[in-house]
Amino acid sequence: MTDVESLLRELAPQVLAALVRRYGGFDTCEDAVQEALLAAAQQWPAEGIPDHPKGWLITAASRRRIEQWRSETARQRREETVALAEPPDREPVTGVDDTLTLLLLCCHPALTRPSQVALTLRAVGGLTTAEIARAFLVPEATIGQRISRAKQKLRGERLTGDERPERLAAVLQVLYLIFTEGHTASSGDALSRVDLTTEAIRLARALYAELSDDGEVTGLLALMLLTDARRPARVDETGALVPLAEQDRTRWNRAFIDEGVSLITKALATAPVGPYQLQAAIAAVHDEAATGDETDWAQILTLYDLLRVVAPGPMVTLNRVVAFTQVHGPEAGLAELGETAKDPALAKHHRINAIRAHLLEKSGDAAGAREAYLAAARRTLSLPEQAYLQSRAAGLGP
Numbered sequence: 001m002t003d004v005e006s007l008l009r010e011l012a013p014q015v016l017a018a019l020v021r022r023y024g025g026f027d028t029c030e031d032a033v034q035e036a037l038l039a040a041a042q043q044w045p046a047e048g049i050p051d052h053p054k055g056w057l058i059t060a061a062s063r064r065r066i067e068q069w070r071s072e073t074a075r076q077r078r079e080e081t082v083a084l085a086e087p088p089d090r091e092p093v094t095g096v097d098d099t100l101t102l103l104l105l106c107c108h109p110a111l112t113r114p115s116q117v118a119l120t121l122r123a124v125g126g127l128t129t130a131e132i133a134r135a136f137l138v139p140e141a142t143i144g145q146r147i148s149r150a151k152q153k154l155r156g157e158r159l160t161g162d163e164r165p166e167r168l169a170a171v172l173q174v175l176y177l178i179f180t181e182g183h184t185a186s187s188g189d190a191l192s193r194v195d196l197t198t199e200a201i202r203l204a205r206a207l208y209a210e211l212s213d214d215g216e217v218t219g220l221l222a223l224m225l226l227t228d229a230r231r232p233a234r235v236d237e238t239g240a241l242v243p244l245a246e247q248d249r250t251r252w253n254r255a256f257i258d259e260g261v262s263l264i265t266k267a268l269a270t271a272p273v274g275p276y277q278l279q280a281a282i283a284a285v286h287d288e289a290a291t292g293d294e295t296d297w298a299q300i301l302t303l304y305d306l307l308r309v310v311a312p313g314p315m316v317t318l319n320r321v322v323a324f325t326q327v328h329g330p331e332a333g334l335a336e337l338g339e340t341a342k343d344p345a346l347a348k349h350h351r352i353n354a355i356r357a358h359l360l361e362k363s364g365d366a367a368g369a370r371e372a373y374l375a376a377a378r379r380t381l382s383l384p385e386q387a388y389l390q391s392r393a394a395g396l397g398p
Helices: 003-023 026-047 053-068 074-085 098-106 113-124 129-136 140-153 164-183 194-210 215-228 254-270 275-288 297-310 314-328 330-340 350-363 366-379 383-394
Strands: none
Touching: 003 026, 003 053, 003 098, 003 113, 026 053, 026 140, 098 113, 098 164, 098 194, 113 129, 113 140, 113 164, 113 194, 129 140, 129 164, 129 194, 164 194, 164 215, 194 215, 215 254, 215 275, 254 275, 275 297, 297 314, 314 330, 314 350, 330 350, 350 366, 350 383, 366 383
């Protein structure tokens, strides 16, 4: 990607946010921004990048937006006068962070969560419709329809700033969902999708830059960094999945770990405790252990007990079983898993079988473990996970 392309991708959401704030109308503003970006992509490589590229793009997009409104009322004509009076190379001064503004708009409560995710990746992340479709392994037409419907619902919407508290939780959840899908793809032949994790971290950093005093914003960024730090060691040289306990920890991203630990330490000391902070604290305990055997599982179990109170959910309960087993042994873990498996939301999840297989293997029931590994392999849509589970079953003999 050239310097111009990188700059345009960085500035696109900021320019779109500025136009939406000024004019409203997400879809028409996006069309105007796309035309401005196209003009810049054609002119800047030959003429050079202007002194104030963001101001150049906002002015160009505003002019295009005004052309669309020439036949409208005197209110639009007044806006035209204001926009055209702005010098093209002047950097506009705004009181609200543009990326945050656009994130809040994309997480409008009228939109479904899948639409919020798709629109965020398109408008704020700068991913194309095809890239989003490939990341989530759905047809491009499906993503296109989601984005189109979302923009239609946002027609005429503006942000005043009053929406920030109620929408921030949705923004955090959307970024968390994007990161989670990137970290462990729910289906397909790739264990992870680096484009999604990278974009989620970039957006979380932008959010943190605006809201560094918010404990949950800090916690989410810390969680992403501490989790992504292990990515280099999650597969071996053949591409096969490597479980956490067996990973080569020298391959972990130490810079991400140090930054994540610093962030979560600050958040826990200065802000009310929330679910993202607790998850980040759990990730920090894992990352700070020199080996798998040195992991402080008792501390992790305590954190999961707190998380189950603050933000109860089936996956929290399931992850707690793993920590409970490490503290109390496989037989106690199997009993706990039996209770957890009664939750209808987990009844058909492959991780129930995978954890059961691991516990049966540790307790000496090779035949039962093999059957459970194969059952888990049949239920996951991730090809790397299937291969790993099948290899564990094969290692236990016929």
